[in-house]
Structure formats: C-alpha cells, structure tokens
Amino acid sequence: MAGTFSKLRNAYHLFKSIDFKMLARLSEKVDLSKVMASVAQMDETQLNGLMKMLTARGGKKKQPPVDGDFYDISAQLNAEDRALQLKVRAFMENEIQPLVNEYWLKAEFPFEIIPKFRELNICGVTYDGYGCPNRSYLMEGIIAMEMARVDASIATFFGVQSGLAMGSIYMLGSQAQKDEWLPRMQQLETIGAFGLTEPEVGSGTAGGLTTTAKRTGDTWVLNGQKKWIGNATFADVIVIWARDLDDNQVKGFLLRKGTPGFSVEKMHDKMALRIVQNGLITLKDVRIEESDRLQHANSFRDTARVLRMTRASVAWEAVGCARGAYENALAYTLKREQFGKPIASFQLIQGHLVEMLSNLTAMQTMVFRLSEIQDEGGLKDEHASLAKVFCTLRTRDIVGRAREVMGGNGILLEYNVARFVADAEAIYSYEGTKEINSLIVGRAITGHSAFV
Structure with missing residues (x-):
C-alpha cells in the first residue's frame, strides 16, 4: 500500500509541474493515456530518474569555463x-x-x-x-x-x-x-631593435650577410641594408650584425639613433603583425666606434646563442596565439545559436574544438618541458627548433579551425580571431622557417647535415 501511495505521489508531482498548455501541445504528439499508464508502472527509482531528466532539460545548464589550459599546467x-x-x-x-x-x-x-x-x-x-x-x-x-x-x-x-x-x-x-x-x-626608457635579416638574406644569415663592416683605427664603417627589423622606426639603439671584411666573420654593433648615414623606412601593407613597426634599414658609410662593437660577438656562433635563447619564447608565442584563437572561438560557439540552440552543441563543431584543444594541449606540455630544459642549462639548438616547428605548424591548424567554426564572422576583427589567423603566418616564418629548423633537428637525430 505504501509503495502504491509513493508512486501516486511522485506521479502527481511530476504532472503538477507541467502546465495545461504544454499538455495540450504534448497531446498532439503522443497518446497521454499510454504515457500515464507507463508512468504508473514505474518503480521509485525510475520515477526519480524521469524527474531528474525533466528537471535537467527544463533548467539552465551550467556552462564550463572558457580555458585553454586543459591540463592545468x-x-x-x-x-x-x-x-x-x-x-x-x-x-x-x-x-x-x-x-x-x-x-x-x-x-x-x-x-x-x-x-x-x-x-x-x-x-x-x-x-x-x-x-x-x-x-x-x-x-x-x-x-x-x-x-x-x-x-x-x-x-x-x-x-x-x-x-x-x-x-x-x-x-x-x-x-x-x-x-x-x-x-x-x-625600464623601457630606451627601446631596442635587432638587425640581422637582410632584403636578400634570410635563412642564409650564417654565411651570407651582405652588410659589411671595415675597421679603420678605432672606427668601423658599415654599409648595407637590413629588412623586417621590428621596432626599427622608433628604436634608440639597434643591434646590427655585419660581416667583417678582414676576417669574414659576423660581428655585432650598437647603432645609436641619429647616427649619420643611417636611415629607416617603415614597411607597409603587411597582412600580419601589423602593430609591429618593421623597418627597412639602410646603412651608408655609417661610422661606429670600437667601444660600440659588442665585445664578445666575434662570429655567427655568438649570434646563434642569442637566437637559441629567444627561439623558445617564439614557440611560447605560437602557443599564446593558438590559445587566444581557441578561447575566442569556444566562447563564440557557446553564444552563437542556429536552429534554436548554441552551435557548440553540434557534433561537427565539437569535433573541431576537440582537435584544437588536443593540439593546444600538446603544444603547452612541449614548451613547458622545453623551458624546464632551458632552466636546467641543457637547451640545445635542436630542442628550440623542434618546438618552433611543431608549435607554429599546429598554431596554423588551430587558428584555421577557429575561423571555420565562426563562419563568416571569423574574418571580422571584432570577433577577435581574424588577427590570430593572420599573425600566425608571421610567427610561422620568423626566427627560422620550418624548413631551416627542421634541418637543425634532422642534423641532430641523424648525424648528417643537409644544409647546402
């Protein structure tokens, strides 16, 4: 008797929560007498389960946080x-x-x-x-x-x-x-720049710099051009790398703003990193004192030490670019509705999001370990190069998917993904292209150098 009463009580509360207008709409789709008969035959556990399901559908779902750090690094x-x-x-x-x-x-x-x-x-x-x-x-x-x-x-x-x-x-x-x-x-009271890349020399800087330096007494005379130099248009000091005409070795110089013979032209019409003020530098008989030559920069091996140190940060930048795109895309899919519900609920959209998160998480764990190696003092060129190759490649994939799940809105700046799509292309190329960094890793794992 008690069990029957309990069933009736639960059934009463169940249908009490449904208004008559909804019952009328429901009766057009199902046979309510059969539904009532089925409910009457349910035991306590089944009725509680049905109540829980209906309550969950009627209530607002708690939205997970938008966070690209899935493994809580x-x-x-x-x-x-x-x-x-x-x-x-x-x-x-x-x-x-x-x-x-x-x-x-x-x-x-x-x-x-x-x-x-x-x-x-x-x-x-x-x-x-x-x-x-x-x-x-x-x-x-x-x-x-x-x-x-x-x-x-x-x-x-x-x-x-x-x-x-x-x-x-x-x-x-x-x-x-x-x-x-x-x-x-x-303190950013003085802004610096780094002048290595040239109009006709990018990947071949190790042995092919055309910017030259000739020593005359305690003065060096520099001639040549540098291209793609970030901060160059407003820098107070620019590190210029040039080939010494006497020993054919690469040396570094501190070029002070306003030095005669130095000029810089802002590069226009870039599709990526548009806030960065890249400059085309021209050096015409620029005279630099020996005291402004980097005293411990005597070959490209020394230049490479700086690049090795900073290349790990570029891999981290790729991770940040990818994370920004992923998080903005995820937030968009949770708000954007089509066919009466958020597009985040669609299987194909979730497939893209999971692919993006998988790559992002792999990138994060990779660069985390890379920096640990660097802190331990064991960083090698191939370690930084592998991270640069993998992370920039995966970033391109992530930003592409982020734009895809946003449809046409993905190409508008206001939705904060289009910038990442464009900027990923620059990160992919600077501080060593995929091909050059791949050859550095290839040399390490095979013992054979494939450089020309």
Missing part, C-alpha cells in the same frame, strides 16, 4: 609566478584588448602603453642585475604566451626589446655596454 607554477602570470593577463585584457583591433587595422603602434608596460617590471625577465627580475625561462615563456594570447604584435614588440636586443647586450656586450644600456632598456 599553470598549477605547476609557484604562487609568486602564478601571481605574475595573472598580472600580465590582466594587463593584456584591460589595457591592450580594448585598443588592439584599432591599432592593428591602422598598422600603428600604441605608444601610450609603454609607461603602463614599465609598471609590470618584466623586461629582461631572466637576466641578473640591471634592475631585471631574474626569473626563470619558464616564466619568460609564460609571459610570452599571455601576451600573444591577446595580441601577437605586442608579444613580438616585447620579445624584440626584452629578448633579442637586451639579450644581445647581456650575453655579448662588455661590462660598460651593459651598464650603459640595460638599466634603461629594462
């Missing part, structure tokens, strides 16, 4: 580093995100952010002294990812300043040069 950071990561993220989201599309479209640099950047105190993050934070290479990578997650152009500006320019002086400069430049560069 950030949990491996200590409290201090995690706090810095979140500080950089807040800066990028609050200060950069609101203006980035406008400046990207205009191909201009937002100089007003430099004082705000200074407050972060993260330039030269891995260096010891000169006001630098002296954090880990892992933290340097995390910072690069957080920047590129919002905008790869800003990440590139910072990478040139903190990595290539400051790194060249920190690793290869004299003590006097370090004392003069690094404290001001750390």
Whole structure:
C-alpha cells in the first residue's frame, strides 16, 4: 500500500509541474493515456530518474569555463609566478584588448602603453642585475604566451626589446655596454631593435650577410641594408650584425639613433603583425666606434646563442596565439545559436574544438618541458627548433579551425580571431622557417647535415 501511495505521489508531482498548455501541445504528439499508464508502472527509482531528466532539460545548464589550459599546467607554477602570470593577463585584457583591433587595422603602434608596460617590471625577465627580475625561462615563456594570447604584435614588440636586443647586450656586450644600456632598456626608457635579416638574406644569415663592416683605427664603417627589423622606426639603439671584411666573420654593433648615414623606412601593407613597426634599414658609410662593437660577438656562433635563447619564447608565442584563437572561438560557439540552440552543441563543431584543444594541449606540455630544459642549462639548438616547428605548424591548424567554426564572422576583427589567423603566418616564418629548423633537428637525430 505504501509503495502504491509513493508512486501516486511522485506521479502527481511530476504532472503538477507541467502546465495545461504544454499538455495540450504534448497531446498532439503522443497518446497521454499510454504515457500515464507507463508512468504508473514505474518503480521509485525510475520515477526519480524521469524527474531528474525533466528537471535537467527544463533548467539552465551550467556552462564550463572558457580555458585553454586543459591540463592545468599553470598549477605547476609557484604562487609568486602564478601571481605574475595573472598580472600580465590582466594587463593584456584591460589595457591592450580594448585598443588592439584599432591599432592593428591602422598598422600603428600604441605608444601610450609603454609607461603602463614599465609598471609590470618584466623586461629582461631572466637576466641578473640591471634592475631585471631574474626569473626563470619558464616564466619568460609564460609571459610570452599571455601576451600573444591577446595580441601577437605586442608579444613580438616585447620579445624584440626584452629578448633579442637586451639579450644581445647581456650575453655579448662588455661590462660598460651593459651598464650603459640595460638599466634603461629594462625600464623601457630606451627601446631596442635587432638587425640581422637582410632584403636578400634570410635563412642564409650564417654565411651570407651582405652588410659589411671595415675597421679603420678605432672606427668601423658599415654599409648595407637590413629588412623586417621590428621596432626599427622608433628604436634608440639597434643591434646590427655585419660581416667583417678582414676576417669574414659576423660581428655585432650598437647603432645609436641619429647616427649619420643611417636611415629607416617603415614597411607597409603587411597582412600580419601589423602593430609591429618593421623597418627597412639602410646603412651608408655609417661610422661606429670600437667601444660600440659588442665585445664578445666575434662570429655567427655568438649570434646563434642569442637566437637559441629567444627561439623558445617564439614557440611560447605560437602557443599564446593558438590559445587566444581557441578561447575566442569556444566562447563564440557557446553564444552563437542556429536552429534554436548554441552551435557548440553540434557534433561537427565539437569535433573541431576537440582537435584544437588536443593540439593546444600538446603544444603547452612541449614548451613547458622545453623551458624546464632551458632552466636546467641543457637547451640545445635542436630542442628550440623542434618546438618552433611543431608549435607554429599546429598554431596554423588551430587558428584555421577557429575561423571555420565562426563562419563568416571569423574574418571580422571584432570577433577577435581574424588577427590570430593572420599573425600566425608571421610567427610561422620568423626566427627560422620550418624548413631551416627542421634541418637543425634532422642534423641532430641523424648525424648528417643537409644544409647546402
């Protein structure tokens, strides 16, 4: 008797929750008498299950957070580093995100952010002294990812300043040069650039630089051109790499802004990294004192040391670019409705999202270990090159899928994926193309060099 009463009570509460208008619509689709008969035969467990199912369908589903760190890699950071990561993220989201599309479209640099950047105190993050934070290479990578997650152009500006320019002086400069430049560069009071690539020489810089340097007493005379030089249009100091005519070795020079014979032309019509101010530099009988030659840069092997150090950060930038595209695309699919429901509920969309997340997670774990190796002092060229190859390749795939799930809206700047699609192409090419980095890895694993 008690069991029968319990069934009737549950059935009563079940149908009490359904209004009469809905019953009328339901009666047009099903035989309600049969439904009632089936419900009457259910036991307690079945009725509770039916109630739970109907309640779940009627209520609003809790939406998971939009987060590209699926394996919770950030949990491996200590409290201090995690706090810095979140500080950089807040800066990028609050200060950069609101203006980035406008400046990207205009191909201009937002100089007003430099004082705000200074407050972060993260330039030269891995260096010891000169006001630098002296954090880990892992933290340097995390910072690069957080920047590129919002905008790869800003990440590139910072990478040139903190990595290539400051790194060249920190690793290869004299003590006097370090004392003069690094404290001001750390505070972004002095902006740096790195001049290696030339109009006709990209991958062949190890042995084919056409920019030359000739020593006359305590003065060097430089002639040639440099192309694709980020920050060049407004830099206060540019590290210029040139071939010494006497010994045919590559040497580094600190070119001061305003030096006679130096001119720079802004490059226009780029489809990627449009905020970065790339310049075409022309050097015509530029005279540089011996005291402004990087005293410990005597061959391309020394140049390669700087590139090895910074190439890991470029892999992290690729991760950030991919993560930004993935997270924006995921958020879009949760809001965008077609056929009466969010497109995130469609199987094909979920397939794309999972492919994107799989690649992103593999990239994150790879660069995390790469930075650990760098912090342990065991980083080799092939380690950085493998990460650069894999991460930039996967980034291209991720940004492409992100644009795809957004349909036509994916090509509009306002939806914050189109920039990533374009910028991924630049990251794919700079700091060593896929082909060159593949040959570096190939040489390491086979023992045979396939370079020409």
